[in-house]
Amino acid sequence: MIEYRNLRVAVLGGGSVGSQVAALLLQHGEELAARAGAGLELVGVAVRNPDAPRDTDIPAHLITTDAESLILGADIVVELIGGIEPARTYILQALNSGADVITANKAVLANHGPELFEAAEQVGAQLYYEAAVGGAIPIIRPLRDSLAGDRVKRILGIVNGTTNYILDRMDTRGDELREALAEATRLGYAEADPTADIGGFDAANKAAILASLAFHTTVSLDEVYCEGITGVTGEQVRAARKAGYVVKLLAICERITADGVEGVSARVHPALVPLDHPLAAVHGANNAVFVEAEAAGSLMFYGAGAGGVETASAVLGDLVSAARRHVAGGPGVAESTHANLPVFPIASAITRYQVTLEVNDEPGVLATIAQLFSDHSVSVEAVSQSVAGGQGAERPTATLVIVTHEAIESSLAATVASLTASPVVASVVSVLRVEG
Numbered sequence: 001m002i003e004y005r006n007l008r009v010a011v012l013g014g015g016s017v018g019s020q021v022a023a024l025l026l027q028h029g030e031e032l033a034a035r036a037g038a039g040l041e042l043v044g045v046a047v048r049n050p051d052a053p054r055d056t057d058i059p060a061h062l063i064t065t066d067a068e069s070l071i072l073g074a075d076i077v078v079e080l081i082g083g084i085e086p087a088r089t090y091i092l093q094a095l096n097s098g099a100d101v102i103t104a105n106k107a108v109l110a111n112h113g114p115e116l117f118e119a120a121e122q123v124g125a126q127l128y129y130e131a132a133v134g135g136a137i138p139i140i141r142p143l144r145d146s147l148a149g150d151r152v153k154r155i156l157g158i159v160n161g162t163t164n165y166i167l168d169r170m171d172t173r174g175d176e177l178r179e180a181l182a183e184a185t186r187l188g189y190a191e192a193d194p195t196a197d198i199g200g201f202d203a204a205n206k207a208a209i210l211a212s213l214a215f216h217t218t219v220s221l222d223e224v225y226c227e228g229i230t231g232v233t234g235e236q237v238r239a240a241r242k243a244g245y246v247v248k249l250l251a252i253c254e255r256i257t258a259d260g261v262e263g264v265s266a267r268v269h270p271a272l273v274p275l276d277h278p279l280a281a282v283h284g285a286n287n288a289v290f291v292e293a294e295a296a297g298s299l300m301f302y303g304a305g306a307g308g309v310e311t312a313s314a315v316l317g318d319l320v321s322a323a324r325r326h327v328a329g330g331p332g333v334a335e336s337t338h339a340n341l342p343v344f345p346i347a348s349a350i351t352r353y354q355v356t357l358e359v360n361d362e363p364g365v366l367a368t369i370a371q372l373f374s375d376h377s378v379s380v381e382a383v384s385q386s387v388a389g390g391q392g393a394e395r396p397t398a399t400l401v402i403v404t405h406e407a408i409e410s411s412l413a414a415t416v417a418s419l420t421a422s423p424v425v426a427s428v429v430s431v432l433r434v435e436g
């Protein structure tokens with residue numbers, strides 16, 4: 001029998017992900033040791049409430065409320081508490097004591113990434129975070145390692161399982177947002193505070209992480225434009241399907257040029273995706289991330305973006321990587337931010353738009369509206385009209401749905417301001433970006 005060196009693994013948090021990580025470690029210890037070349041001994045699971053019900057049976061002697069003592073005795077610390085504090089402090093304590101850290105916590109990475117990576121570099125430790133984006137889907141390691149020799153141009157992704165689950169149920173079952181959210185929470189997909197999901201903040205955290213990694217540039221959370229799905233109505237979802245689209249919450253990270261300067265942009269918002277686009281077929285809590293790279297072309301990463309045991313798979317992968325690094329010796333690999341590109345605001349983004357207007361149904365209106373688009377250099381691709389106010393209404397109105405060619409966000413915003421002010425427009429019903 002091979003004698004392996006033993007590595008002491010501390011897990012912080014015994015919730016959806018933590019309880020599954022503990023169970024898999026206990027179940028597959030021997031096999032993991034053979035793969036890693038070192039034993040992975042679970043020395044404890046720090047929890048807030050030892051008596052809380054858990055998804056798996058963790059032996060009572062491993063449960064503790066003393067996270068700090070557990071951290072100090074560990075070679076590898078797995079942070080699965082979530083949120084900023086005390087997660088940030090615990091990660092720093094672990095790194096400063098020389099332990100490698102594995103986290104699934106996108107919020108702490110997006111808000112304090114540079115501080116944490118710096119702490120790891122100082123002591124030669126490594127911070128792993130495959131589970132923080134796309135749950136079980138390998139996306140961090142492909143960007144960090146496999147594509148390290150290429151030049152990423154764009155990332156287009158569904159990176160929040162909860163909102164995809166909600167939008168999918170609104171589309172396929174006619175649910176309203178609230179009832180679909182309750183189900184996503186019951187299934188363990190949603191964050192402890194689900195406003196992080198429906199407000200788009202969880203996806204924005206992930207966009208900041210992806211953009212930083214892909215473009216070798218620190219992209220902070222406040223540089224990511226963020227619009228959630230709370231304003232998306234069942235009616236919008238039905239109208240989108242009629243027009244040949246589904247509504248998806250997308251994270252878009254891309255290289256763009258503004259005023260002749262190359263930089264990057266990161267944005268999260270609901271968008272119309274054509275029904276024949278592969279992202280339209282991403283159902284339930286699944287995630288999908290498209291990566292467009294200069295040499296590799298288009299790559300797609302797809303699978304379970306949330307869920308306790310699925311996410312635990314990514315954590316276990318990081319555990320094996322960390323153990324192999326301990327066996328090999330040498331310092332961790334620092335995060336690469338050498339490109340240091342400027343991060344442009346949403347006003348510089350370029351995309352297509354669908355603008356829905358209620359307008360006065362009278363001669364010359366279409367020409368007036370077309371002129372407003374043209375005045376701001378926004379080119380119209382398609383227009384469809386239907387009667388809105390109907391026969392006998394005091395002032396008959398019509399609904400116009402206008403799809404534009406690619407335009408700069410600031411030009412579109414100026415167009416919408418002019419439309420709102422125009423006497424022929426009764427109301428701007430919605431403005432949605434069209435992607436894919």
Ligand SMILES: NC(=O)c1ccc[n+]([C@@H]2O[C@H](COP(=O)([O-])OP(=O)(O)OC[C@H]3O[C@@H](n4cnc5c(N)ncnc54)[C@H](O)[C@@H]3O)[C@@H](O)[C@H]2O)c1
Binds near residue numbers: 013067082307
């Ligand atoms: N659930 C998922 O689908 C999923 C997917 C990917 C990433 N994540 C991330 O994984 C992390 C954990 O998520 P989760 O779904 O398991 O959350 P959870 O709420 O189910 O579990 C968190 C656990 O941490 C414990 N905890 C809170 N404060 C603590 C403290 N001070 N000391 C010790 N324990 C404490 C809680 O009691 C709870 O058991 C989060 O960062 C989350 O964003 C979750």
Ligand SMILES: N[C@@H](CCO)C(=O)O
Binds near residue numbers: 134135160162202305
């Ligand atoms: N709440 C997150 C968990 C995975 O990060 C989601 O729904 O995607």
Ligand code: NA
Binds near residue numbers: 133135137139140314
């Ligand atoms: Na992942």
